Amino acid sequence: MLDRIPLRRLPLRHRVAVAFALVSLAVTGLFATVTWNLASFYLVEQRVEGATRQADGNVALVERTLAVNPDGEGLNDLLTGLAGTPDITVALHRDGRWTTSGRTVDLDVLPGPLLDLARDGTPARQRLLIEGLPSLVIALPMPNGGLFVEILPLHLLDANLRFLGSILFFGVAASTVLGLGLGHWAGKRALLPLTELARAAGRIAGGNLAARLPDSSDAELAPLVATFNRNTDALEQRVQRDARFAADVSHELRSPLTTLVNAVAVLRRRREELPPTAQQAVDLLDGDVHRFRRMVLDLLEISRSDTLEREPWELGELVRGLVAARGEDPVPEIDAPEPVTVPADRRRLDQVLGNLLDNADAHGGGALRIGVSARPGRGRIEVDDGGPGIPPDRRAAVFERFSRGTLAGSRGDGGGTGLGLSLVAAHVRRHDGEVWIEERPGGGARVVVELPGEAG
Structure with missing residues (x-):
């Protein structure tokens, strides 16, 4: 063995x-x-x-x-x-x-x-x-x-002699166990810097670019700590520059986009007066302009770095209110048998739920069920759709930015921007939560969001 x-x-x-x-x-x-x-x-x-x-x-x-x-x-x-x-x-x-x-x-x-x-x-x-x-x-x-x-x-x-042999045998056994314990302690102490490095790298991978390693006086560890912190500083500065660039571009595009939207609205009102070829061009322009507008708004949201305004919210009430406000037909089943309270930023949480429902509408034939349940120390939201589902090897990729084109063949062309689920993942990470996709019992996809909280 x-x-x-x-x-x-x-x-x-x-x-x-x-x-x-x-x-x-x-x-x-x-x-x-x-x-x-x-x-x-x-x-x-x-x-x-x-x-x-x-x-x-x-x-x-x-x-x-x-x-x-x-x-x-x-x-x-x-x-x-x-x-x-x-x-x-x-x-x-x-x-x-x-x-x-x-x-x-x-x-x-x-x-x-x-x-x-x-x-x-x-x-x-x-x-x-x-x-x-x-x-x-x-x-x-x-x-x-x-x-x-x-x-x-x-x-x-x-x-x-047998007594002496027994003493020596148990002495060797005790020494071996002691050596195992000492080795475990020594290994843990020796690898503590690597453990801290892995934790810091994990926080950075989770979106916390402020994570740093504490300064070390060890002559062998100090260069590693300095290099890691220096590279993290450079990464944070680059991400901030990219975010500022995206925010600046998106902000500058809002004015001409508003003009385009208004111009297309005028054309839509006078659509019947146009020849068939022009009517088709107006329809295409209207869809692309609105999609472009949603993309700009999503980019602005992704680039925002304002702090979270956490307040305790009951997930079942939020789901019911959001579904009622959207006025969807048919109305998805809301499965929230018990109160579940989580500390969250209401605006971002609404956007998470809204984007999940939009994704279900665009790629899964609409949401069939929205489940709210409690897990030990966490609140859980499940959004089930009746679509074809997502292959296991593609479930992580859908949370990447602009992944819509890659999945168009398997999920249908719903006219999305490719940023909706990416924005969901970003907001969930900022709440120290997790989001993933699994197969719904009976077929289809189930998007699961878990946020730190407790049953109310």
Whole structure:
């Protein structure tokens, strides 16, 4: 499963955290392995060496006892004393038979090579599992072909080693988790400037050209901050120049446009007196002049930079009032089951709703339903039309300026200016809201506007 999710696909902050965790795992794992090997080797060797020295002393006692009493009188008592505890087994092979004391053990389970080595005069020892219990077997030669065997349990040593291993394992696990947390914190701190940069870039993309990065005293970050703020200043100045240019041009066009509109109105009144060819020219001129006038007004609205005058407004009442004022036939269904209040600029909000209805009239056969509902911390407006809908790959493009020509083939030629939805997006962004298009259940398009607010 991990092979299907390459590490490089993780966010950089998570990759830093994973790197910290892996380094911590490697370091503490190596330390734990070395500690385990050294500690286990030391403890086992200490136990084996101590047991061997003790066995050598026990053999000397047995030899002195046999030297004094060759017939073995008192030997059983001596072996019982040498065993000490019921867990230790002491065995003496003499004259072809075994004499044992302590824990009862089947001596046939002892390795033959180990006993043969001791019979040949070479002390031998071996760790093995006897009747489910880890044990140390020490075999020592005795005069006259005798054999002394001592079996000591190692379960306490084995338990201590398991306890040490558990401590080291959980220590490595805790160190890995700590490394992961430390890496996450370090990555978050290290990437904080990039996070602030992304947020500032997002605010700029949303239309807030006043967003800037705070000054930094870091020698590596200061050039980046300065460059970003300088480029943002240049972008803001350019946008302001473009807006002023559009406003100046639109303002200068209003007077001649007014003259043209009045002149066309005069021609419209005397249309019947004109020949058919001239009547057709007047009709075309009338449509283009009015469309040109709407375009100029929209450009003026887009170029306006006055502040928002926010007041609490109930969306359901605004929708009902706007629909009644437009006098549309048929009247779209208004679905506003509960009051929803949002702080908004009334003039801009009216224009948003009006442009959405105009768009539905021009490209979707008219609005079928206007829904108003509450979302957590937001108010939602939905405008449904009965048109052919908009392909998913074109839904973002319709909010761009002058996108009408691109969509004329799929949405019909409604005579729009191509600025209506662009103006909607601009006003919604200034209210810190969102606007998008989705498919209406049953076919058609649904334009959704969400504005910060609350249910009233």
